Amino acid sequence: MPPSVHHLLGRNIISSTTPSTAISGRFQQLPQQLRRLSSSRSLKTEKRGREDTATAEASSPSSRLTHVSESGSAHMVNISEKQVTSRVATAACAVHFSDDTAIKLIQENQMKKGDVLGVARVAGIMAAKRTADLIPLCHPIAISKVNVDLDVAPGSRQIEIRATVTCDGKTGVEMEALTAASTAALTVYDMCKAVDKGMRVEGLRVVLKDGGKSGRWEML
Structure with missing residues (x-):
């Protein structure tokens, strides 16, 4: 049995009792299904990338409120290391x-x-x-x-x-x-x-x- 058919079996796209003609027809649709799967994964990867970027920007020093500590409480900023x-x-x-x-x-x-x-x-x-x-x-x-x-x-x-x-x-x-x-x-x-x-x-x-x-x- 071709590896692609094993893949379809594993994803419940076909079953072991599916007629061979139906398997042949679904096997022909495999490239289209794989393209949709790949597109879905790409969209998820892109979304995760945007979320990671937003998280990084939110945690960068330039975008944080300096008078709020990491725990969320208000505090006076330490300026001891700043230059006069x-x-x-x-x-x-x-x-x-x-x-x-x-x-x-x-x-x-x-x-x-x-x-x-x-x-x-x-x-x-x-x-x-x-x-x-x-x-x-x-x-x-x-x-x-x-x-x-x-x-x-x-x-x-x-x-x-x-x-x-x-x-x-x-x-x-x-x-x-x-x-x-x-x-x-x-x-x-x-x-x-x-x-x-x-x-x-x-x-x-x-x-x-x-x-x-x-x-x-x-x-x-």
Whole structure:
């Protein structure tokens, strides 16, 4: 009996009692059946390959959350082996007003609580220095400089805020910049809420970071 017939017997495609003419007909169909079998195996192999690739990518350092340990618990990242480099980060956001009233009072320094832009600027600087007290897993950083700019956009009803933080350290200052910008915006909100209850703080984001292993990144 040909080996191929033994193969068909083993896969229950034919039985030992199958007539010879039927065996002959099924034997002629063998190449097509083997092609389907081979195709099925190829698809399974390709699927396993994709799954293995996805697993490898998910476990690579660049795709993992650095503040989550292998057991899934939150922890502070160990930066002891990192190199000290000059680092900078800039964050931005905006306070949008519902009408022109607040903008006019700010420009004329007529708000009852005082100089809105000046107070918000100092608040942003102070917040940057206290970031590690506010964000649980941030490292305390010896900040070199904090610069907070608040500008009334010409012809608009908004104040644009940008906060830039620099340091020489082992970890970046993105969180310090974000904290400075958002706190400055919240200070504007607090000082203006009596005259505009429809204000919105929008667009908080990092627009620039530089230094460290990953180098420079800038939002286009």
